[in-house]
Structure formats: C-alpha cells, structure tokens
Amino acid sequence: MTTAVWKSALPRLLTVILIALLVGLATGYAAVAIGVALAGTLGLNYYRLHLLEQWLRHRRQLDPPDLSGPWGDVVALIVRIYQRKKYHKKRMLEVVREFRELTSALPDGIVVLTGDRVIQWFNPRAGRMLGLRRKVDFGHRIDNLVRNPDFQNYLDKGDYSYPVVIRKLTSTDVHLSLQMVDYGKGQKLLAVRDVSREILVEAMRKDFVANASHELRSPLTVIVGYVDTLADDPLLDSDVRLALQEMRRQSARMQAVVDDLIELSRLESGASEAPYVFVDVAGLLSLMKRDVLARPQRTCEFIYEEESEEGLLGAESELHSIFSNLIGNAIKYTPAIGGRVIARWWTDATGGHFSVSDSGVGIAPEHIPRLTERFYRVDPGRSRDSGGSGLGLSIVKHALQRHGGTLHIESTEGVGSRFQCDFPESRLARRG
Ligand code: ADP
Secondary structure, three states, rough: OOOOOOHHHHHHHHHHHHHOOOOOOHHOHHHHHHHHHHHHHHHHHHHHHHHHHHHHHOOOOOOOOOHHEEEHHHHHHHHHHHHHHHHHHHHHHHHHHHHHHHHHHOEEEEEEEEOOEEEEOOOOOHHHHHHHOOOOOOEEEEEOOOOOHHHHHHHOOOOOOOOEEEEEOOOOOEEEEEEEEEEEEOOEEEEEEOOHHHHHHHHHHHHHHHHHHHHHHHHHHHHHHHHHHOOOOOOOHHHHHHHHHHHHHHHHHHHHHHHHHHHHHHHHHHOOOOOOEEEEEEEHHHHHHHHHHHHOOOOOOEEEOOOOOEEEEOOOHHHHHHHHHHHHHHHOOOOOOOOOEEEEEEEEOOEEEEEEEEEOOOOHHHHHHHOOOOOOOOOOHHHOOOOOOOOOOOHHHHHHHOOOOEHHHHHHHHOEEEEEEEHHHHHEEEEO
C-alpha cells in the first residue's frame, strides 16, 4: 500500500517554503524568495506531469519515468493498475481459448444465440452438422438458415424441455437432435447431436417387430382354422377336445397379440400426424354400442351419452381403435353383474372429449403412469385370461398422439376408473 500522495507532497512543499523564507529573511527579500521557490516547484511539477503524460501516451514503447516523491508514487500506482489489467486480460483470453478448444473437441454441436435466435457463435461441429459457415452466418437468425418445419414448430412452441429430431436437408439418413437451452440474460444455446445411429437402430427394431408379426399371422390363421374345426368335433375324446379348446383360447390370444403388434407398427411407421378426414364420431360410437349389446357373453350395463353432433378430422380406423380399446377394457375389467360403463362424447371451446367411466376393479395409483407402456399389465393373469394383449392402451396413446390428443386416467382401486381422451379444437368438424 502506498501512502496518499498529499501526505508526502505537503511536507516537501512546506520544507521548500521554509527554506525560501529563511533565505528571504537572510537576504531581505522574503516575498521574492518564496515566489521564486513556489514558481520553481510549480515548474518542476509541470515538467513531471509532462513526463507522465508522455509515458501514458506511449506506454508500449517507453519505460515508466523515474520520478521521485509523490509523482513517483503516482507512477507506481499506475504501473500496478496496468499490470493487474494486463493479467486479467491475459487470463480472459486464456479462458476464451480454453472454451473454444473445449467446444471444438466436443462430439456435439453448440450454437450460441441471442434471445431473438440470432447466431452469435458456433463450434466447428455445429457448423458441419447444420451447414453453417463461420463469420458469414454470424448475425443471421438460426431459423432462416436451418429451414425445417419441425424445428420451426419447436421454436414457436417455446417448450424446450425435450429435443426435436429433424432429418438433415441434404441427406435422407442423417438425423439431428436439436435442443434449445436458456441461459444468462435471455440468451439461448442450441445443442446439436447426430442421432442417426439411434434412429437407424429404432427403425430396425420397428421393422423387425412388424416383419415378425406379419410372418406369424398367416401360419397362425391356418392353425386357428384347424383348431376351431377340431375343437367342436363331437367324435373326439373329451380329453383331446378339452386340450383343443385350450389351444383355441391360447391361439386366439396369440392372434390378438399379433394383430395389435401389427396395428402398433402401422401407427409408428406412418406419418407423425393422422390425416384430416371427417369422421362421424356419434355414428361410430352408436355402432360400437350396438356391437357391445350384441355380444354373446353377458356384460355389465353399458350407457352411451352423445352430447355433441360434431365429428373429428382424423383417421377413422384409428379413432375406432381408440374408442373400442377403451370401451372394451372398461367392460373387461367391470363385473357383469351390477357393473356399469358410461361412454360420453362432448365438445366445448377447448375441443372434443371422449370419456369412458366404469365401476370396475380400478387401478392402484402406482400403476397409472405405466399403463400405456407395451405389455404392461396390472394383473397379468387376469389380463391374459380375458384375452388382453397388453398393447391396447399403447395403441390408444399412439393413435391419440397422431390426432394431437392426450389421454388422462383417473382411477380408485375397488371403485372404478375413468379414461378421458381430449382432442384439440383444430380437429373438430361438422359434416359437410
Ligand atoms: P390389456 O390387453 O391387458 O387390457 P391394455 O394395454 O389395454 O392391455 O391395458 C393395460 C392394463 O391396464 C391392463 O392389463 C389392466 O390391468 C389395466 N386396465 C386398462 N383398462 C382398465 C380398466 N378400465 N379398469 C381397470 N384396469 C384397466
């Protein structure tokens, strides 16, 4: 710590004035002596100020002036501040260089954006993956350079809790996962990852399941045909007949699984959105009610409340699948005696709604989030006995997603369940 400049300057000035006073008293010209001393001091200070200014102007070429006294203290102070600044600048540059090296070495791409989606910086990998050019594309909006409807939707929605996968424009088998991250003061970071391999593996898995199901379907139809004919043959031994009837039950289950797998594969392999074709929901549900009432086996009471004549824009087979799976499940898991299932279709300002409430076995809360997983069954034995494939609700979820809809499940064990499908307003329509 240096002492304050005035603390060393003041005694010096007083000493000069005192000496001048003594010389003045000795010579009889006190005022002149003090005047000369003050003028000399002022001149000297101006000279030192000049040296300081010269050094500050040409700091890079000149060494600091060798000044004593308060001017020396000022020079020392400036040198220290300058050195500190130089150190921080060097450190900053090192940090920036390390950051660039680090982001260049990253296997993922990173694009730094302003709040208005304007590109500020990107690492070489992001440039390669998104086809951005360094310098040239700085200052341009990312959505003007990466032109993709899914990416545009993702940006417009503003929900960045999940990534969006896009197919690279220039290539059919390169898929990129893009995720926006908010940081700092309204700034954004776009993380880009090449997920082509994951997509390929997923496509292979889907193809395998679809192909295997198709391959199983034909031989299974033949087996079911023979078993059906034989199972009711009165000439057969009762033991053999019983065995054949069990075979018939099991092969029917297998057929249900294969059919549902094919349906699921079909939903997964098509476009991500269902077509916009008018479907008369009330008509569809009336037909389903007729089918339920015509079932040969005894079922619980079934009530259908139609509260809207509006229909939906979608794929009829998929909507049929949604409604029939939910109604079928409700009837399956509700006792035939004393049980009741109510299906409702209504519309309001938010869109179309279909619900199925039952007074059946209900579902414990821990199972509810997992019900739409493939082959997830609360009570596997019961589901199998009733011929369930364990895929019904997965199909419902998929088909609903393709219509922009969502599924809500409420249930109390031993009391009953309520499954509600909400369709967006954009899918509502009137005939004609
Ligand atoms: P499943 O073919 O086994 O019925 P789903 O995917 O349709 O398969 O249903 C998954 C599981 O959800 C069923 O095994 C059953 O445990 C439960 N579940 C579905 N609907 C109901 C319902 N209405 N009441 C009680 N449990 C149900």
